[in-house]
Amino acid sequence: MKFTIVGSLGNIGKPLTQKLISEGHEVTVITSSIERQTEIEQLGANAAIGSVNDAQFLEKTFKGADAVFSMTPPNMGGSNIIINTTNAGKALASAIQKSGIKRVVMLSSIGADLPNGTGPIQALHNIESVFNELKDVAITYLRAGYFYTNFYASVPMIKNMGILGGNMQNTTLLPLVHPTDIAVAVAEELQKIATENNIRYIISDIKTPEELATIIGSAINKPLLWTSFTDEQNLNGMLQAGVPVEISELYTEMGRALRNGIIQNDFVLSGSPVYGSVKAEEFAKEFANQF
Template identity: 65%
Template sequence: MKITISGSLGNIGKPLTTKLIASGHEVTVITSNTDRVEAIEALGAKAAVGSVSDLSFLKSAFTAADSVFAMTPPNLGGSNIIANTTAAGQALVTAISEAGVKRVVMLSSIGADLPTGTGPIAGLYNIEKIYEGLENVSLTFLRAGFFYTNLYNDVPMIKGAGIIGSNYGATTVIPFVHPVDIANAVAEELQKTLSGKNIRYIVSDVKTPGDVAKTLGLAIDKPQLPWIEFTDEQALGGMKEAGLPIEMAELYAEMGSGLRSGKIQEHFLSNQFPVDGKIKLEDFAKEFAAQF
């Protein structure tokens, strides 16, 4: 099978490429970085160098592909983030349609069922709606949980202040996911024969921030590491001080508020979708400690 994937060789793309190549597929990896070409080819894949916002490039990369993994890059600029993300998603959809691709897996997120109040996830809601307009395409929206790897952003806080936290509380129930579990789910979906539009959630573990603080704390020899709930204003101010562009900081603060209210994770939790990822919080804690 000829498969084209976006996302270069990131936390999802590299294990996904490795798995697909091992299964005997012909894989093309889209990357915007020429420095990645050698690494892509070393895995046995072909590299397609260009921008996911470039329609003609995407159409060329998708031509003759039996299946496509479409991942819209996050944080497209420090302003107009939702609009830029949505536009990149539109370019992917148009290229998929014009290239005649028949099987697509789109990386989405918990909370993508909601149009507003979810921070950057709102862009994925818009993109899902665009993908729904595709005709004669077998489509899976792969809605991922909160990435474990986002917790690496808290290392400076842990080292500098001896705490970990955000603008949601220690008892908030959050579906987490490991990028490798996402890669495995994408590989499974790309090779399935399905029809119509489908939704699959990929979640590795369901835990609270209190669980996160305890588990990571034990792994890094800080067993008393506390989870601190900040106000929205405190969270926003902290992100601005850390150098995040104002619009991006506001979106992340809004996402934290959405997690605090429970609405972002409500559809997943209330419908009892399976937790079928293999890498649990305790497993990730070992990776976290090694990087800490």
């Protein structure tokens, strides 16, 4: 089969490309970086150099594919993040419709059922809404959990303060996911025959922040406790670390929504399905190797 992958060779794109190539499929990887071309081709895939905001480029690249994996970059330019990400989704939707693609797997997130109050996840809600208007396309919305890899940003906090923290409570239910588990799920969905839209949650493990801090602390041989910040403390801490204002505000909003349980609610109502294989203890070993 022929697949087109949006997302270059990131934490998801690279293992996804490797898996599909190993299974004998023809893969085209879209990247905005010409520097990635050689690496993509060395994996055995075709490289398409262009922007996810360029609907004409996307349409041309999508044509002839059996299915497309769609993801939008976080657009962390520092301003207009929701608008920019949503616009990238609109370009992808236009290209999907005009190219005649019939099967799409879209990377979304827990909480994408909600129209606002979820920080950066709001953009994925917007994109799901745009994709729902596509005609004669079967879409799987792959709603991923909170990325384990987000905790790499906490390394300075651990080293300098000896804590792991955020504006979630220590008992917050936190559905977690590893990028390689997402790649496996995407590969499965791309090859499924589907005639209608559906939602699939991809979660590797469920832990509270307190449990995760204990697990990571054990892996790095440094006892850790989760420290709950107020929203104001969380926002100010990000700003002091040099994070742009809009990003800091969005991630503080997301932490608040996780703390209040609204982001997790639909996942819980769906039966809290856990399909991923990378448990928190395994991620903690990876974390320790890079700590």
